[in-house]
Amino acid sequence: MALKSGKPRTTPRTPGRTARGAAARPRRRNYHHGNLREALIAAALRLVEESGPHSVTVREAARRAGVSSGAPFRHFPDRTALMTAVAEDAMTRLRHEVVASLARAPESDPLERFRGVGAAYLRWAVANPTHFQVISDRRLIDFDGSDVLRGANEELRTMLEDALAEAQRRQLVDRGDLLLVALAGRALVYGLARMYVDGHFPQWGVAAGGAQPAMEEALDIFVNALRRNPRSAKPSR
Amino acid sequence: MALKSGKPRTTPRTPGRTARGAAARPRRRNYHHGNLREALIAAALRLVEESGPHSVTVREAARRAGVSSGAPFRHFPDRTALMTAVAEDAMTRLRHEVVASLARAPESDPLERFRGVGAAYLRWAVANPTHFQVISDRRLIDFDGSDVLRGANEELRTMLEDALAEAQRRQLVDRGDLLLVALAGRALVYGLARMYVDGHFPQWGVAAGGAQPAMEEALDIFVNALRRNPRSAKPSR
């Protein structure tokens, strides 16, 4: 399979563990207590990062945390629950990215805010393709059972719809079913991100390095097509 | 996990096997020869249909074909190769669907033809969600190694781009980077289909039964936004 094992960066996630001398090797058997739950999530996060969601194995996470194969089940009912915890961590980072981008966007240009939400989402997906896979595939995680996931998703959706509603109010875009326009925007952005992570770009003439700009340009095409032609001043009916 | 095991219809795929009396139960051990390859693909196709790509197991396909666990490896180098054969079957059906829809679309309205390609793709994805998953996830199959998959994908892309080029030529849509507009259209349609199969619609206010119409309406929004405002006769620059 096409899993080339990505960049094994040392993710500075879950910072400030109880300091204990040297660079904490997961070999040590000083365990017997400690916060195994967090250690397992951190291990799973790195496994996802290294070679995708499919490579995450409860046993391997346990190995990296230095515990036996049965230990994780004292903290997670099953593999799905572990993956859901990974997804919550990822979704929280995505949410922050989008919120930060929105904070920088001009209050005065709602259509630009709409575009900005999409662009931030795309940037995050390109920067974190494997984590993006985890949050987007409902068969891997228990989305409905997670307040964090449902909440963050709801928040992203609201940001998109609010920006769009404001743009309609200011007549920057034509009137039209708000929810459907938001859905189309969301589908476009999600589709671009998924084409990227699912490896479709080579077949669509997008060079390996040029994904990011191509995605933003495709987004621009949509937003600009939505933008109301200034020459027609009134709603068409 | 959320795999409720779909509708186990008797797919009349791989028709006209060597007739042999009663309804061919895969129990029989009359094997020892026969076209195991086709039988394995048929079994895998049904497994995908019943409960998604992840439920496909080389061993289970072998069981259903009535052979031992090692037998499939005489016909497929690995599980990926079996899944690729499944994807080729699915992609061929998708291609036919789109081609048929294009044959019915008016030669005179290229933008409608562009929309029609997307709509046919969406209809097929909704009707065959699990098979759609197989053809779209490059981690499950060897896309690059399959002439059938690359060819069909290329053909779909060409249909989209040709319709769009003709629409630009007739000034039905504004000029603009053809490839990027095609990419945006493709991403929108792919995104809608993936949101459907990935189970996102409940969180986006789309009712269970209303997926198909909502998807087509979202597609309409894009196509109509692209449609050139008749009041502005000349390209903007």
Added chain:
DNA sequence: ACCTGAACACCGTTCAAGT
């Protein structure tokens, strides 16, 4: 209260042996 390690029912894949 938390962890170990054997056990169970699975996988994908290989390979000597059979027909």
Added chain:
DNA sequence: ACCTGAACACCGTTCAAGT
């Protein structure tokens, strides 16, 4: 030429036993 069935190195998950 094709298929069997044991074997190997894995999984997820359970559970009695240990500390």
